[in-house]
Amino acid sequence: MSQHRHPGAPGRAGAVPALPDLPEATVARLPEYLRALHNLAESGHETVSSEGLAGAAGVNSAKLRKDLSHLGSYGTRGVGYDLALLIEQIEYVLGLTQRRAVALVGVGNLGHALAGYDGFASRGFRIAALLDADAARVGEEINGLVVHHIDELPRIAAEEALAIGVIATPAAAAQGVADQLVAVGVTSILNFAPCVLSVPEGVDVRKVDLAIELQILSFHEHRKASLTALPATGGSALTALPGGLAVTDTQEAIGT
Amino acid sequence: MSQHRHPGAPGRAGAVPALPDLPEATVARLPEYLRALHNLAESGHETVSSEGLAGAAGVNSAKLRKDLSHLGSYGTRGVGYDLALLIEQIEYVLGLTQRRAVALVGVGNLGHALAGYDGFASRGFRIAALLDADAARVGEEINGLVVHHIDELPRIAAEEALAIGVIATPAAAAQGVADQLVAVGVTSILNFAPCVLSVPEGVDVRKVDLAIELQILSFHEHRKASLTALPATGGSALTALPGGLAVTDTQEAIGT
DNA sequence: CGCGATTTGTGCACGTCTTCACAAGCGCCT
DNA sequence: AGGCGCTTGTGAAGACGTGCACAAATCGCG
Numbered sequence: 001m002s003q004h005r006h007p008g009a010p011g012r013a014g015a016v017p018a019l020p021d022l023p024e025a026t027v028a029r030l031p032e033y034l035r036a037l038h039n040l041a042e043s044g045h046e047t048v049s050s051e052g053l054a055g056a057a058g059v060n061s062a063k064l065r066k067d068l069s070h071l072g073s074y075g076t077r078g079v080g081y082d083l084a085l086l087i088e089q090i091e092y093v094l095g096l097t098q099r100r101a102v103a104l105v106g107v108g109n110l111g112h113a114l115a116g117y118d119g120f121a122s123r124g125f126r127i128a129a130l131l132d133a134d135a136a137r138v139g140e141e142i143n144g145l146v147v148h149h150i151d152e153l154p155r156i157a158a159e160e161a162l163a164i165g166v167i168a169t170p171a172a173a174a175q176g177v178a179d180q181l182v183a184v185g186v187t188s189i190l191n192f193a194p195c196v197l198s199v200p201e202g203v204d205v206r207k208v209d210l211a212i213e214l215q216i217l218s219f220h221e222h223r224k225a226s227l228t229a230l231p232a233t234g235g236s237a238l239t240a241l242p243g244g245l246a247v248t249d250t251q252e253a254i255g256t
Numbered sequence: 257m258s259q260h261r262h263p264g265a266p267g268r269a270g271a272v273p274a275l276p277d278l279p280e281a282t283v284a285r286l287p288e289y290l291r292a293l294h295n296l297a298e299s300g301h302e303t304v305s306s307e308g309l310a311g312a313a314g315v316n317s318a319k320l321r322k323d324l325s326h327l328g329s330y331g332t333r334g335v336g337y338d339l340a341l342l343i344e345q346i347e348y349v350l351g352l353t354q355r356r357a358v359a360l361v362g363v364g365n366l367g368h369a370l371a372g373y374d375g376f377a378s379r380g381f382r383i384a385a386l387l388d389a390d391a392a393r394v395g396e397e398i399n400g401l402v403v404h405h406i407d408e409l410p411r412i413a414a415e416e417a418l419a420i421g422v423i424a425t426p427a428a429a430a431q432g433v434a435d436q437l438v439a440v441g442v443t444s445i446l447n448f449a450p451c452v453l454s455v456p457e458g459v460d461v462r463k464v465d466l467a468i469e470l471q472i473l474s475f476h477e478h479r480k481a482s483l484t485a486l487p488a489t490g491g492s493a494l495t496a497l498p499g500g501l502a503v504t505d506t507q508e509a510i511g512t
Numbered sequence: 513c514g515c516g517a518t519t520t521g522t523g524c525a526c527g528t529c530t531t532c533a534c535a536a537g538c539g540c541c542t
Numbered sequence: 543a544g545g546c547g548c549t550t551g552t553g554a555a556g557a558c559g560t561g562c563a564c565a566a567a568t569c570g571c572g
Contacts, residue, residue, distance in 0.1 A: 019479050021479070031465075031467065032465075035350050049549065050551095051549085057452065058454075060530080062532070062533095063530065065549090065550065065551065068551090069550085076537085077538050078551085079538070079548085080549070093475065094471050096471065108366070110369045112365070112369065113365040119467035120467065123467050123471060164470060164474070164477070184395040186493070190466075201292040202480070204477075206473060208466070210376075210464070211376065212288065213464060215352065216283055216287065218350050218351045218419070219278075219349065220460045221350025221351055221419050221443065221444050222349075279558075281559060282559095305518090305519065305520090306521095316560075319560065321520065322521080322522080322559095322561090331519080331521080332520075332569085333567040334519050334520080366533085515570105515571090516571095517569090522568085523562105526559105527560080530555100530557070530558085532556095533554095533555105534550100534552095534553090536550085536553095539548090541545090542545090
C-alpha cells in the first residue's frame with residue numbers, strides 16, 4: 001500500500017481529516033509508544049525499528065507494527081520509523097495538539113498529589129480549575145492554583161472550554177460531581193473514586209482504582225503461593241518464603 | 257453441575273485447595289464485585305440477584321454470572337447469591353484472607369497520598385514500610401508511619417514477609433527500586449512511575465499511569481469532536497462547544 | 513403435591529485481540 | 543545497475559472475551 005490516505009495534517013486544525021477508528025486496545029497503547037518515542041528522541045535517535053520501539057514500550061514487535069499500521073503510519077521498510085514524524089502522527093491522533101483543559105474536583109490527599117503532578121502538563125494537559133465542596137478548602141493555593149467551590153463550576157466552564165473532568169472525591173460525592181460535570185458539558189471523566197458512575201450516553205468514563213490493582217496482584221500472589229506449595233510435602237509451614245524465585249512457567253512479566 | 261469441587265475452605269489456610277485458574281478479565285472484575293457486595297451488605301441485603309449485582313458493579317449480568325461460575329460459586333436458582341458466602345468466596349480467591357504487607361517506595365507527592373489512602377487498609381492490605389532514597393525525607397512521619405531509607409529494605413524484608421511493592425518514585429529511579437524489591441523476594445509490583453520495568457519471570461507488574469488515562473480520554477474527545485464537526489457545514493469555528501451533548505451512538509459509557 | 517415464576521449456569525456464536533510468518537519494499541554496497 | 547540484507551505491513555490462524563438464549567433448578571403458593 002503505497003497509496004496513503006494522508007491521515008491528518010497535524011500542523012493546523014480546521015479541516016477535519018476523518019480520524020480512523022482505532023481498536024480500543026491500540027488506543028490504550030499509543031500513549032506508551034509516545035512516551036517511549038520521546039525518550040528515544042532525547043537520546044538523539046532519528047529513526048527506530050519496530051523491534052527497538054517495541055522493546056522500549058514493553059510490547060511485542062508484531063503488535064506494535066499492527067498498531068501503527070492502523071493509523072496508516074509512515075515507516076520505511078529496511079529502515080524503521082522516523083521519530084519526529086511518528087511522534088507528530090500519534091500526538092495528532094490522540095488529540096494532543098490542542099492543549100486540553102482539565103477540571104480537578106476533590107482536593108484531598110489524592111487531589112493534592114494530582115494537582116502537583118507534572119505528568120499532566122508534560123503532555124498536552126492543563127489544569128484549568130481546582131474544585132472542592134468543602135468550604136474550608138476553598139481559597140487554598142496548590143501549585144499556583146486556587147481552589148474554588150464546586151458551585152462555581154458553571155461559571156468556570158463558561159470561561160474555559162473544559163475537556164476533561166477528574167474526580168478525586170470520596171465515593172459518596174462522586175456521582176453528584178459527575179452529574180455536575182456532565183451538566184456543564186464535560187464528556188470525558190477520569191474517576192478515582194471507588195464507585196460506579198452512571199452517565200448519559202456519549203460521555204466517556206475511565207476509572208482508576210488503586211485498591212483494585214492491589215487486589216489483582218494479591219490474587220496472583222495467592223496463586224503463585226498455592227502453586228509453589230503444591231509440589232512440596234503438603235502441610236509445611238508458610239512462614240518465610242523469599243530467597244530465590246522458584247516459579248517457572250507462571251505468568252508473563254508485564255501486565256496490561 | 258451439582259457436584260461442586262469445594263473450591264476452598266476460607267476459614268483456615270494450610271490445605272492448599274487448588275485455586276481454579278480464572279481468566280484474567282474475570283480476575284480484574286472480581287474486586288469490583290467485591291466492593292459492590294460490601295455496599296449491598298451494608299444496606300441490609302441478605303441475597304442479591306445477578307441482575308442486581310451486575311447493576312451495582314456496572315457490568316452485564318451474563319458476564320457476571322459467567323465470572324462467578326468460574327470460581328464454582330454457590331448461587332441458588334430462583335433466589336440469587338448469598339451475600340456473605342459470595343463475599344467469603346471472592347475474598348478467599350483473591351487472597352485477601354491473609355493481610356498482605358505492602359512496601360511503598362517513594363514518598364513524594366503521590367507517595368504521600370498513597371500512604372494516607374484508606375482504601376488499602378479497608379481491603380486486606382497493610383502498609384508495612386515507607387521507603388525513600390532521599391535522606392531529607394527519612395525520618396518523616398506520615399499517617400503514623402516513619403519513612404525509612406531504601407537501603408533498609410533488606411532488613412525490613414527479613415522482618416516482615418513483604419508481599420507487594422508499590423513504586424511511586426520518579427521514572428529514573430523506578431527500575432533500580434524494582435531490582436531491589438525483586439532482590440528481597442517481592443514478586444508483585446504496582447508501578448506508578450511512567451516507565452516500563454523489566455523484571456525476571458515470575459514477577460508480576462501492574463502499571464498505573466495517570467497521564468496515559470488522560471491521553472486515552474483525549475483521543476475519544478478528539479474523535480467525538482471530529483464526528484460532530486463532520487455533519488456540520490465544514491469550516492465552522494471550534495470555539496465554545498457545550499450546551500447539550502449531541503453525540504448518539506458513540507461509545508459505551510463505562511471504560512475498563 | 514404440582515405448577516408457575518424466577519434465577520442460575522452454560523453451550524454456542526460472534527467479535528476482538530494477539531501472534532505468526534512471509535511477501536513487498538527500501539537502502540546500501542559492490 | 544544489480545543483488546543482498548533488513549524492516550515494514552498484512553493475511554491468516556488461533557486465543558480470548560462477550561453476549562444471547564435457554565435448559566436446569568429452586569422456591570412459594572394454591
